[in-house]
Amino acid sequence: MSFKVAGPLPGAAFGGRINHAGGAETIVGAAEADPSGLPKALAEADGLLLLRGMDAIAARPDLLLRLSRLFGAEIEDYRSNLTPLHMVHTEVPEILIVSNVPPVNRMPPALPSPPLTADGRFPVQFPHRRGWHTDQSYRRPPPDVSLFFAVTPVPKGQGQTLFADCAAAYDALSPALKAKVDALEGLHSKGRTGRSYDQVRNHEPVQPLRPHERSQRQPVVRIHPVTGRRSLYLCEYGQMDWLDGPFVGMEPGPDGDGARLLHELMSHITQPRFVYVHEWDAGDVLIWDNRCLVHAATWYDAEKLQRVMWRTTVSGNPGAIYAGARKSWIPVEPEPAAAN
Ligand SMILES: [Fe+2]
Numbered sequence: 001m002s003f004k005v006a007g008p009l010p011g012a013a014f015g016g017r018i019n020h021a022g023g024a025e026t027i028v029g030a031a032e033a034d035p036s037g038l039p040k041a042l043a044e045a046d047g048l049l050l051l052r053g054m055d056a057i058a059a060r061p062d063l064l065l066r067l068s069r070l071f072g073a074e075i076e077d078y079r080s081n082l083t084p085l086h087m088v089h090t091e092v093p094e095i096l097i098v099s100n101v102p103p104v105n106r107m108p109p110a111l112p113s114p115p116l117t118a119d120g121r122f123p124v125q126f127p128h129r130r131g132w133h134t135d136q137s138y139r140r141p142p143p144d145v146s147l148f149f150a151v152t153p154v155p156k157g158q159g160q161t162l163f164a165d166c167a168a169a170y171d172a173l174s175p176a177l178k179a180k181v182d183a184l185e186g187l188h189s190k191g192r193t194g195r196s197y198d199q200v201r202n203h204e205p206v207q208p209l210r211p212h213e214r215s216q217r218q219p220v221v222r223i224h225p226v227t228g229r230r231s232l233y234l235c236e237y238g239q240m241d242w243l244d245g246p247f248v249g250m251e252p253g254p255d256g257d258g259a260r261l262l263h264e265l266m267s268h269i270t271q272p273r274f275v276y277v278h279e280w281d282a283g284d285v286l287i288w289d290n291r292c293l294v295h296a297a298t299w300y301d302a303e304k305l306q307r308v309m310w311r312t313t314v315s316g317n318p319g320a321i322y323a324g325a326r327k328s329w330i331p332v333e334p335e336p337a338a339a340n
Helices: 024-033 037-044 061-069 166-171 175-181 197-201 257-269
Strands: 016-018 048-051 096-099 145-152 161-165 185-188 216-219 221-223 230-232 275-278 285-289 293-297 308-315
Touching: 016 037, 024 037, 024 061, 037 048, 037 285, 061 145, 061 308, 161 166, 166 230, 166 257, 175 257, 216 221, 285 293
Parallel strands: 016 048
Antiparallel strands: 048 285, 096 308, 145 285, 145 308, 161 275, 161 293, 185 216, 221 230
């Protein structure tokens, strides 16, 4: 089987689809027989690859794990990273369940306000659209690739996943802005620790953080270890540190110079010309490269609809600047035993 990329994805300038015969078992077997095929296709598709018709994964979750292993050395085990167990697949703990269905009960983001742009379009651009991020950027080294499988998607027009091409966005920066960001570092935060934009604006209490929970510095411009391309590597309101950041060495806080630069860069990255909107069908697998894309979830009517998605996260090739780095999110000392 050849892994020829058909691209770009509809309505976008990047991404690609593998058109394959046969179901998930066939394509996973073929990919394992040619282990560089799909990773090469992912790079060729600018970091966003769609496989459709993978429905068999719903009854064979091990196939998603086998597919994930092709994209990196390490697949995250969600039992070992403090994820609440009701969000973890019971048979394959490398699968995080993203769903509004009990016992997960994870609700979708709010509708943008206003729900449409002034010219009646679906809003994608920050800050009208919020929630743009790259997965687990609050960790060093950060992960490489995520896979997302639609077990039960919601009808089209809701529950989309948006992607923006941060390499194309970097290329389109002015020379002056490139020079400004090339050596800059962002400060990324896990959120819900009192350091998100909304929490700092609302003067919510700041939680004391243990060393392995602290915000992490990441280069604003990453050089992709496979393609060599430069990409902007940033998040926005929920996943930057708005107390001490968002940038190292710039005026901090939501009204500082750093905030102005972040707004400029995030609204640049998420212009419609750099964005792809994925409308999910059951059986879709989307594979995205966190090193060169940002993404955002969208609202769906969680009162009326049930949505079940499975996610895996792959690490192992973050680039030369992380060589030798210990995992920032793992405590150095064992946690003290809880008192009885
Ligand atoms: Fe995400």
